[in-house]
Amino acid sequence: MxxxxxxLRWCCALTSVAALLYGTDPASAREGEAASxxxxxxxxxxxxxxxxxxxxxxxxxxxxxxxxxxxxxxxGDSGEPTRxxxxxxxxxxxxEILWPMPDAIPVGPLVNFGYSNAVLLPVSMTAPADxxxxxxxxxxxxxxxxxxxxxxxxxxxxxxxxxxxxEGVEPGPSGDADAIAAxxxxxxxxxxxxxxxxxxxxxxxxxxxxADGITRERIERVRxxxxxxxxxxxxxxxxxxxxxGGFTLELERGQLAGGTTVPELxxxxxxxxxxxxxxxxxxxxxxxxxxxxxxxxxVADVRxxxxxxxxxxxxxVGGSSHLGIGLWEAALFALLGGLILNxxxxxxxxxxxxxxxxxxxxxxxxxxAMAYLAGVLxxxxxxxxxxxxxxxxxxxxxxxxxxxxxAFVLAMATLFFALGLSLSGVFEIGGSLVGAxxxxxxxxxxxxxxxxxxxxxxxxxxxxxxxxxxxLGFALTRPAIxxxxxxxxxxxxxxxxxxxxxxxGAARRLVPKPGPWMVTFKQVLxxxxxxxxxxxxxxxxxxxxxxGVLAAGxxxxxxxxxxxxxxxxxxxxxxxxxxxAAIAAGGLWIGLVMVGGAGAPGPIAGxxxxxxDARRSTGAAAGVYxxxxxxxxxxxxxxxxxxxxxxxxxxxxxxxRVALSGERFRQGLADNNIAYLxxxxxxxxxxxxxxxxxxGRAGVxxxxxxxxxxxxxxxxxxxxxxxAIVLRHFAAISKTxxxx
Amino acid sequence: xxxxxxxxxxxMKTAQRFEIWSAAAVAGLAIVSxxxxxxxxxxxxxxxxxxxxxxxxKGEAVKLSNLKGKTVILEWTNDxxxxxxxxxxxxxxxxxxxxxxxxxxxxxxxxxxxxxxxxHVDGAEADVLTESRHAAPTAVLLDPEGAIGKAYAARVTPxxxxxxxxxxxxxxxxxxxxxxxxxxxxETATNYVTNALSQMAAGKDVDPAITRAYGCSIxxxx
Numbered sequence: 001m002x003x004x005x006x007x008l009r010w011c012c013a014l015t016s017v018a019a020l021l022y023g024t025d026p027a028s029a030r031e032g033e034a035a036s037x038x039x040x041x042x043x044x045x046x047x048x049x050x051x052x053x054x055x056x057x058x059x060x061x062x063x064x065x066x067x068x069x070x071x072x073x074x075x076g077d078s079g080e081p082t083r084x085x086x087x088x089x090x091x092x093x094x095x096e097i098l099w100p101m102p103d104a105i106p107v108g109p110l111v112n113f114g115y116s117n118a119v120l121l122p123v124s125m126t127a128p129a130d131x132x133x134x135x136x137x138x139x140x141x142x143x144x145x146x147x148x149x150x151x152x153x154x155x156x157x158x159x160x161x162x163x164x165x166x167e168g169v170e171p172g173p174s175g176d177a178d179a180i181a182a183x184x185x186x187x188x189x190x191x192x193x194x195x196x197x198x199x200x201x202x203x204x205x206x207x208x209x210x211a212d213g214i215t216r217e218r219i220e221r222v223r224x225x226x227x228x229x230x231x232x233x234x235x236x237x238x239x240x241x242x243x244x245g246g247f248t249l250e251l252e253r254g255q256l257a258g259g260t261t262v263p264e265l266x267x268x269x270x271x272x273x274x275x276x277x278x279x280x281x282x283x284x285x286x287x288x289x290x291x292x293x294x295x296x297x298x299v300a301d302v303r304x305x306x307x308x309x310x311x312x313x314x315x316x317v318g319g320s321s322h323l324g325i326g327l328w329e330a331a332l333f334a335l336l337g338g339l340i341l342n343x344x345x346x347x348x349x350x351x352x353x354x355x356x357x358x359x360x361x362x363x364x365x366x367x368x369a370m371a372y373l374a375g376v377l378x379x380x381x382x383x384x385x386x387x388x389x390x391x392x393x394x395x396x397x398x399x400x401x402x403x404x405x406x407a408f409v410l411a412m413a414t415l416f417f418a419l420g421l422s423l424s425g426v427f428e429i430g431g432s433l434v435g436a437x438x439x440x441x442x443x444x445x446x447x448x449x450x451x452x453x454x455x456x457x458x459x460x461x462x463x464x465x466x467x468x469x470x471x472l473g474f475a476l477t478r479p480a481i482x483x484x485x486x487x488x489x490x491x492x493x494x495x496x497x498x499x500x501x502x503x504x505g506a507a508r509r510l511v512p513k514p515g516p517w518m519v520t521f522k523q524v525l526x527x528x529x530x531x532x533x534x535x536x537x538x539x540x541x542x543x544x545x546x547x548g549v550l551a552a553g554x555x556x557x558x559x560x561x562x563x564x565x566x567x568x569x570x571x572x573x574x575x576x577x578x579x580x581a582a583i584a585a586g587g588l589w590i591g592l593v594m595v596g597g598a599g600a601p602g603p604i605a606g607x608x609x610x611x612x613d614a615r616r617s618t619g620a621a622a623g624v625y626x627x628x629x630x631x632x633x634x635x636x637x638x639x640x641x642x643x644x645x646x647x648x649x650x651x652x653x654x655x656x657r658v659a660l661s662g663e664r665f666r667q668g669l670a671d672n673n674i675a676y677l678x679x680x681x682x683x684x685x686x687x688x689x690x691x692x693x694x695x696g697r698a699g700v701x702x703x704x705x706x707x708x709x710x711x712x713x714x715x716x717x718x719x720x721x722x723x724a725i726v727l728r729h730f731a732a733i734s735k736t737x738x739x740x
Numbered sequence: 741x742x743x744x745x746x747x748x749x750x751x752m753k754t755a756q757r758f759e760i761w762s763a764a765a766v767a768g769l770a771i772v773s774x775x776x777x778x779x780x781x782x783x784x785x786x787x788x789x790x791x792x793x794x795x796x797x798k799g800e801a802v803k804l805s806n807l808k809g810k811t812v813i814l815e816w817t818n819d820x821x822x823x824x825x826x827x828x829x830x831x832x833x834x835x836x837x838x839x840x841x842x843x844x845x846x847x848x849x850x851x852x853x854x855x856x857x858x859x860h861v862d863g864a865e866a867d868v869l870t871e872s873r874h875a876a877p878t879a880v881l882l883d884p885e886g887a888i889g890k891a892y893a894a895r896v897t898p899x900x901x902x903x904x905x906x907x908x909x910x911x912x913x914x915x916x917x918x919x920x921x922x923x924x925x926x927e928t929a930t931n932y933v934t935n936a937l938s939q940m941a942a943g944k945d946v947d948p949a950i951t952r953a954y955g956c957s958i959x960x961x962x
Contacts, residue, residue, distance in 0.1 A: 108959065151821060256950055258784060
């Protein structure tokens with residue numbers, strides 16, 4: 001062990017001395033010495049001449065020795081970013097380094113953010129409008145740290161001299177233009193994603209990203225690179241979880257973000273996406289504030305259900321962070337909320353009947369009352385465990401999270417519908433009061449009351465009472481034990497009225513004696529249940545679009561038929577029950593299959609796709625792709641550029657952002673008389689799938705440039721576009737196409 | 741509430757069963773909430789500094805909790821690191837060591853490079869290093885397992901920690917605010933260790949108490 005250690009140290013000392021020599025006085029560094037460096041550098045430009053007033057890009061090219069690396073703007077746990085100090089002619093302006101996406105480079109238990117092998121660090125230059133003279137010389141004093149096992153600071157002063165373009169002469173691209181364009185393509189893009197940061201437990205932060213159209217299928221990895229040290233631990237695992245319309249990353253709090261404060265998070269997300277069997281990494285900028293970009297959530301905002309596909313429950317989490325309530329207050333609120341929950345239209349009918357049935361039993365009330373309480377609390381405990389379990393798996397969930405599933409909403413709608421029909425008197429099972437579920441709830445003794453409690457709890461989940469929102473929002477940010485305590489307090493509050501009425505002789509005596517009035521009462525109670533059904537169908541319409549409503553309609557109709565069949569007095573009961581059950585199950589199954597089918601396009605279902613188009617329309621107005629339109633345009637003498645894209649394709653969106661939305665792209669289309677069409681593959685489309693297959697692709701992005709000559713094949717552009725690539729193809733096609 | 745004493749037994753039974761359920765539910769929650777241990781501990785400024793026992797370059801045991809009553813400075817070091825070299829070449833680190841130990845502060849330099857990794861030394865080599873760079877720490881601690889480094893979440897050389905006489909961690913982070921390898925920057929930089937010591941002497945809270953430590957990554961074995 002000692003010998004290698006010594007050799008290493010010796011080598012290391014030598015390199016350090018060498019680094020010191022070169023590093024402190026670059027002018028004295030001879031070429032032979034420069035060659036022994038770990039990083040070879042070069043200054044390049046993307047134009048062959050500078051035009052007055054024009055912006056262009058220069059770049060520091062670092063060719064890095066194998067296994068060594070240089071650093072990003074945030075170097076990670078150690079290291080130092082490359083710096084450039086410019087000496088420029090009068091009037092020139094240089095931007096900061098336009099950092100390309102870094103890699104995460106593990107170093108034992110630590111991690112660095114930087115670059116290996118080769119990297120171009122572009123800088124945007126602007127020439128003054130009154131630029132005179134024959135040539136300009138741009139001088140860069142660059143310093144950087146390069147590390148493998150050891151670190152070596154290196155530096156060099158470089159210069160590039162460019163001719164000044166004569167008036168009327170448009171500067172062309174230099175030989176390095178493509179490389180610089182590719183480096184600019186490798187920068188993170190702003191796709192309009194928004195982020196929100198919440199605390200989770202003591203040590204974790206959750207970065208919740210709303211990414212329009214993103215779906216999990218294509219995404220292999222997501223990693224957050226913070227732009228500065230301190231807010232999050234660089235090396236800790238980042239737990240990814242998906243939700244409708246976005247995802248969450250669980251991060252570990254950094255040293256500057258201790259305690260309970262929630263920091264702002266700024267940086268870039270590296271999204272590794274599978275595109276036609278290969279993986280592509282795209283960078284997306286993200287800036288996430290503790291309360292999200294919208295207005296702070298209020299108690300009224302904390303609702304159980306996804307409104308229009310976005311998660312209402314996650315708002316609850318945001319709301320809690322600034323409500324500033326403690327555990328006891330939260331438990332008290334939960335208790336109050338539970339009490340009020342009894343008055344909600346989804347619960348009141350069931351409980352009213354339970355109270356009536358309990359009050360009729362003059363003797364054995366203690367057991368049933370306690371069993372009912374146990375049933376409620378057990379349900380809430382199960383809910384708490386499920387919530388904690390899913391949360392530890394990285395999901396961001398809230399009260400009523402199961403309502404984010406269209407299938408669950410449909411099943412609940414049919415259950416409430418069947419309960420309503422039973423109360424309306426369409427059918428009764430064994431003289432039951434409550435109907436479906438009543439086989440269990442009417443069982444004598446404790447188990448019957450227990451399951452009434454379970455049924456009531458289940459029925460309560462769609463409703464959120466006042467006070468509950470704040471308590472639940474708080475609960476969701478707490479450790480599992482506290483969350484469980486708050487949920488159990490909620491259950492206790494929920495169970496309390498029925499338990500107290502049951503146990504109190506006086507209260508029971510207040511309940512009127514059974515009589516014919518009960519039939520009317522029962523029938524009236526059906527209507528809150530129908531109202532609940534109407535609301536659930538509306539929710540379904542938000543989740544699964546018009547197809548979901550149709551599915552609900554069919555399921556409800558079939559269940560209605562089953563109820564009617566069950567209620568017919570003529571047939572034998574032994575026959576009626578299984579047949580009705582089979583019919584009802586069949587109806588529900590059909591509905592579920594349809595909802596499953598309708599849900600397939602995921603978060604882009606329904607109207608939101610139009611919104612996607614409207615928002616994503618990339619400046620250059622694109623027509624909608626169809627094969628006929630392409631042929632028509634070509635026969636009219638116009639080349640056609642087709643962009644096959646999808647809302648969930650990150651590579652597509654980055655391409656649109658960096659290469660298909662700028663002024664030069666628009667100008668390129670206009671100059672070459674090229675028509676621009678977009679084929680949106682956000683939802684499966686067989687016609688587009690055929691085009692993709694014909695060009696050997698299984699998915700988007702695909703960029704085709706059809707020449708006007710209808711007998712010629714289209715040119716296929718690369719999957720990673722730069723403006724330069726697109727413009728070069730445009731220029732090439734205009735040479736071969738007859739101009740009109 | 742209970743108007744039929746004859747039912748009390750039954751209710752008690754139900755209640756007992758209920759307690760068992762609650763206990764089971766809470767136990768379930770506890771299991772679910774068990775978080776995975778982080779790779780690094782996270783020492784907290786204002787909380788007791790993690791205790792450790794280490795062997796120094798002379799082979800003597802040093803136990804942090806035995807140093808109560810004295811201010812302790814931990815300095816992670818690696819002679820091959822250009823950021824460390826900046827502070828030794830300029831004489832900055834030695835000057836700080838002499839000044840503080842002169843005031844009764846215990847200065848512990850820590851070497852956490854694992855065997856086979858760059859910067860790993862044995863006791864004799866550590867002493868040679870101390871002599872050759874005219875360093876003046878109270879002791880040089882050898883931490884080849886990285887146990888102290890990980891307990892303090894030390895990331896780089898030089899990473900600095902200041903612990904007060906009550907054993908409370910008061911400062912952790914960089915040695916100063918100029919994250920470069922340029923010797924000349926030492927003159928103009930704000931030294932965070934000096935800053936922490938003077939604020940502690942004045943009975944004030946240390947500010948900044950946590951900064952980004954700049955330097956070379958510590959060569960841990962794993």
